[in-house]
Amino acid sequence: MAATASTTPSSFIFRKTPKNQSFLKPESISVALTANRLAKPISLSCSATAASATQIQDRPPIQNQSQDRVFNFAAGPATLPENVLLKAQSELYNWRGSGMSVMEMSHRGKEFTSIIQKAEADLRALLKIPEDYAVLFLQGGATSQFAAIPLNLCQADDTVDCLVTGSWGDKAFKEAQKYCKPKVIWSGKSEKYVRIPAFDGLEQSPDAKYLHICANETIHGVEFKDYPVPKNGLLIADMSSNFCSKPVDVSKFGLIYAGAQKNVGPSGVTIVIVRKDVIGNARDITPVMFDYKIHAENNSLYNTPPCYGIYVCGLVFEDLLAQGGLEEVEKRNKKKAELLYNAIDESKGFYRCPVEKSVRSLMNVPFTLEKSELEAEFIKEAAKEKMVQLKGHRSVGGMRASIYNAMPLAGVEKLVAFMKDFQARHA
Amino acid sequence: MAATASTTPSSFIFRKTPKNQSFLKPESISVALTANRLAKPISLSCSATAASATQIQDRPPIQNQSQDRVFNFAAGPATLPENVLLKAQSELYNWRGSGMSVMEMSHRGKEFTSIIQKAEADLRALLKIPEDYAVLFLQGGATSQFAAIPLNLCQADDTVDCLVTGSWGDKAFKEAQKYCKPKVIWSGKSEKYVRIPAFDGLEQSPDAKYLHICANETIHGVEFKDYPVPKNGLLIADMSSNFCSKPVDVSKFGLIYAGAQKNVGPSGVTIVIVRKDVIGNARDITPVMFDYKIHAENNSLYNTPPCYGIYVCGLVFEDLLAQGGLEEVEKRNKKKAELLYNAIDESKGFYRCPVEKSVRSLMNVPFTLEKSELEAEFIKEAAKEKMVQLKGHRSVGGMRASIYNAMPLAGVEKLVAFMKDFQARHA
Secondary structure, three states, X not given: OEEEEEOOOOEEEEEOOHHHHOOOOOEEEEEOOOOOOOOOOEEEEEEOOXXXXXXXXXXXXXXXXXXXXXXXXXXXXXXXXXXXXXXXXXXXXXXXXXXXXXXXXXXXXXXXXXXXXHHHHHHHHHHOOOOOEXXXXXXXXXXXXXXXXXXHHOOOOOEEXXXXXXXXXXXXXXXXXXXXXXXXXXXXXXXXXXXXXXXXXXXXXXXXXXXXXXXXXXXXXXEOOOOOOOOOOEEEEEOOOOOOOOOOOHHHXXXXXXXXXXXXXXXXXXXXXXXXXXXXXXXXXXXXXXXXXXXXXXXXXXXXXXXXXXXXXXXXXXXXXXXXXHHHHHHXXXXXXXXXXXXXXXOOOOEEOOOOHHHEOOOEEEEEEOOHHHHXXXXXXXXXXXXXXXXXXXXXXXXXXXXXXXXXXXXXXXXXXXXXXXXXXXX | OEEEEEOOOOEEEEEOOHHHHOOOXXXXXXXXXXXXXXXXXXXXXXXXXXXXXXHHHHOOOOOOOOOOOOEEOOOOOOOOXXXXXXXXXXXXXXXXXXXXXXXXXXXXXXXXXXXXXXXXXXXXXXXXXXXXXXXXXXXXHHHHHHHHHHHHHOOOOOEEEEEEOOHHHHHHHHHHOOOOEEEEEEEOHHXXXXXXXXXXXXXXXXXXXXXXXXXXXXXXXXXXXXXXXXXXXXEEEEOOOOOOOOOOOHXXXXXXXXXXXXXXXXXXXXXXXXXXXXXXXXXXXXXXXXXXXXXXXXXXXXXXXXXXXXXXXXXXXHHHHHXXXXXXXXXXXXXXXXXXXXXXXXXXXXXXXXXXXXXXXXXXXXXXXXOHHHHXXXXXXXXXXXXXXXXXXXXXXXXXXXXXXXXXXXXXXXXXXXXXXXXHHHO
């Protein structure tokens, strides 16, 4: 049976079989039908035969989503594509007719197997990952990889070179000191991390097992635009904060690693792309959970992986492919970054970005106000305008706008307009 | 403006402001209003002014949830409370008016801070955790703790005792061999792990740093009903598969750890409850991510935690408190387990559980069929009846029904009825 109710300009068709009427209970549901941030969700309230008290107790209070989304400039966890969120929401209770949530699925069942296999296949397609590289979905963040990399690739006496262009590269160096003999061949610390050196001037160790870089420094906003060639050994990059933001020639690297929570998913998933021939040499003190061989042999299913996070990453990969792949994604990211950096550079010093122009990050844009006493006011007023998380990292202060893949152009345009208005009012 | 449309027996009220009409687009939404598994969701379709092609591409195909939930007997990841799933679904797109998903929140922002603090407070209330214990929300599963525990508590020459009552206790012993001198003081392996020894007969090492047990063996279905007292050092328990399934006197333990994905949340979250006075002695080869001191000092926020998983765990803790706490939860678990074990024991040998009655798990019920050639058929027919994941672990075969907190009594009743019917047809 179907009853139809018409409203202008939307028409609703309501279908329900007699069978389930007696199970409906008074409740109010609100679903986001928003095509963009300006739209209000549609709110329905449905009353019918009440079920038992127990059943009513079991019902959650459905949250109202009437508030618009904010523009979230957080450095990570960070904004995700709105359509990915809506798809995840629509599938959360019952994934594609499986009768269960992805959160409830056995990691060895056919449903989750299809999810992780598609996620890997889509990531391989996005980054054109060669067959001789393994893709691992792990846990523990980049911080775990700071230990796992030397444990898998080095003996205690091995030398590795570190090019330190920000706080994260420095952390990777410090953790490696526990397991091998890392050497800082260049550090931007004395200059407060505002540039990347010329590669030909680097004094690499002849016997270094690998050269480690942080491809994009989330805190300092310094990003490699091309990559040094190791004199010896492998090039290894922490790509946590610019992973899948642009095309990358994976074949130049021995290992790429990234926490998911900037560009490709929620926190709790760490992706490692490693050349297969360097797997299998872990030291005997390596925890089994840090051993690439174990995870590669078991297709990331040696133990229970972060299933739901991998599922959301898969939705993001699918979305990036639908956008036209990383070439298109990079175009959008360049456009957004150009808009913001221009606003800073054209502010006659009212706003300042300390980073050398040639290596400014497309992802994280740190800037200060000439009148630093206005920074708190800037952040407060921006938040009132639904632009949040613009405060710079506590270690450097100032402001930072993280504009990852999922930050819409409209978000950057709104920020730039706000910056100009703020300047006009406070110059 | 409000347009009202009445249908029988449900009435819908549809509110929408003129402002947002132009942003609505053709789409179909389906929302689970199910009070129980028999109810069908209500399906709405809404057509309105189409937005731009880009926006339409950005829209996800909303999945239809018309299929009922299955009864999922998986050992983990496992079934979650239906009302927790529905609440998570309702909040996924916009958490309580914050304008963002929990997946997008900075782990240092006020919103997530409130989430993790409430999760910890509710867990402390559930387990009555004393003040002198730290609660850590980590990553990497119990398998990471197999290494982290000796790295944090032992030097290389220290002895630790292991009571091995199943595969997981055996794995903990093997990993500890990398970092200290673990000794198996009792193993049930030769008997295929069907019992737990009398504690007074155990020959504990006088100088053992700790005594390790696996409180519930997920694969073999052996569960400690009380606990041995270490002659020296700490009692440490892997409670992954019976965490929060019953009250536990935390003060008897030096450390309790558990992967979340059985009773309290999705995979990707590992909870460690550790006595504060034993923190701070990690060996110099301990990865920073395995160092309890780092995580305790930073309230589990040293690096980005698995935020969304912690949020879902928090919803589960809230739900367990609402159910009356762990005393009530244990009553329900005992009733479910009794129903299932009785069906096995009263089957005149058609079904068999190998585990000694006094230590049978309330969470994982392994059983075999006398006519083992029927096992595949049993699993196939059960799946047709929407009872899934009943296959025993590949290492032991047979069947296993995991009946964690979130498995409704109705699920066990349905399984038992099916077992009796299956026996009647195949005896």
